Amino acid sequence: MFCDNIDWEKIPLLSKQNLTIRDLNRRLFLPQRDEAALAEIISAAGEVGKPRIIVFSPSISHAEKFADILSASGIPAKNISGVKRLDRQAALMEFSSGRIQALTAVDLLNEGIDVPDVNIIAFMRATHSRRIFVQQLGRGLRLAPDKPKTIVLDFVSDLRRISEVVSMNEEAKRSDPAPEAIYIKDGFVTFSDQKAETLAKEWIADVADLDANDSSKLVFPGI
Incomplete structure (x- = not known):
């Protein structure tokens, strides 16, 4: 979980535009976070040897920009969101054949793509739907x-998202897992800082009876 150098004193001013949390996520561009994410992706690419990468971006403009910086860093990439259908199909064919190593997209890769070689998934888009999260994760879970x-990198600095992953991890470690879960004794999630997992568990306990969603309006006292 990366710390963002956001000037939070400016955020209350933005709230006067009735921005939702989703709006805010789409409007914030954080070059330092993208650079840090790029470094992690490059490191993971070196670990797998023959990287086949899918990056889920928060917006079309971000997907375009991130594909460019991946390519400039030696990982040939193309964005497939917001482009013509023929261009999208051409990019998918290049990815399937191995001519490019990475694809960036917003939602287009949730379903309808079958590239078993995908071995790196990078999440840069907040989504609080387990169904969508599992669909996107599934792009890298085919055997080959x-x-x-498969290395999964989650760059979404959102407690709800982190808490969802922690909950899934706890389900996996139960000896009597839920029908859709697979028993994995030691779990499948690791934190470089144990405090992050502890914080997420505390947050889950605090809001267990709340229905949080990203359509809630940002409200600041005294504004």
Whole structure:
């Protein structure tokens, strides 16, 4: 979870435009976070040897920009959101054949793509729907020869998202998992800082009876 250098004193002014949390996520561009995410993706690419990467972006403009910085960093990439259908199909064919190593998109890759070689998934878009999260995660869960694992990088600095992942991890570690869960004794999520997991668990306990969603309006006392 990366810290963002946001000037929070400006946010109350933005709230006068009746921005939702979703609006705010789409409007904030944080170059330092993108640079940090890029470094992690490059490191993961070196770990898997033959990287096949899918990046889920928060907006079309971000997807375009991030595809450019991936390509400039030596990882050939193309964005497939907000482009003509023929251009999208051409990019998907290049990705399937291995001519490019990465795709960026907003929602288009949730379903309808079958590239078993995908071995890196990078989340840069907040989504609080488990169904969408699992659909996007599933792009990297197909079995393929010479693919021992899939690396999942989650760059969404959102407690609700982190708490959802923690909850899924706890389900996996139960010896009597839910019907849609697979028993994994030690779980499948690791935190570089244990405090992040502890914070997420505390947050889950505090809001267990609340129905939080990203359509809530931003309201600041005294504004």
